[in-house]
Amino acid sequence: MKDNAADWHNLMLRWERLNDEGFGRANAIVVVVMKMERLMTSQRGVQDLEKFQFGPEGRKLPLFHSWSSKHFEGVSGLLLDSFRQELDLKQRILQEVAHTVSPDLCMVFLSCWLQQPYLPPHCRLSLEALLLETGHRAL
Numbered sequence: 001m002k003d004n005a006a007d008w009h010n011l012m013l014r015w016e017r018l019n020d021e022g023f024g025r026a027n028a029i030v031v032v033v034m035k036m037e038r039l040m041t042s043q044r045g046v047q048d049l050e051k052f053q054f055g056p057e058g059r060k061l062p063l064f065h066s067w068s069s070k071h072f073e074g075v076s077g078l079l080l081d082s083f084r085q086e087l088d089l090k091q092r093i094l095q096e097v098a099h100t101v102s103p104d105l106c107m108v109f110l111s112c113w114l115q116q117p118y119l120p121p122h123c124r125l126s127l128e129a130l131l132l133e134t135g136h137r138a139l
Helices: 002-054 069-098 103-115 121-134
Strands: none
Touching: 002 069, 069 103, 069 121
């Protein structure tokens, strides 16, 4: 009995630590998407400034290697939309896990969390192209 009481105590402490870490991680994911939204707003501002300065066609010469600011905005929009959808899915998964009594179903939801279906390989490829275009990656 004494060992069980100590085990209960240790497990509850572990639970509290994991709960705090889980909240911190979930909050960090939300903050990352909010920062992505600010980046997109900034990108749209650059696009609007170019329209104002150079007309509806925008800048004739590319900013870096070959992309126009419209192309940057398109890639940024693609990435933001993908991460927004993934955040929405993760929020739904958390709601389902919170109300699930079956351990098997809980494992299915957790595997869905890890799968990240709204972040397909073309998102990573688009990011790499963006980094190459801006000189953050060597050609």
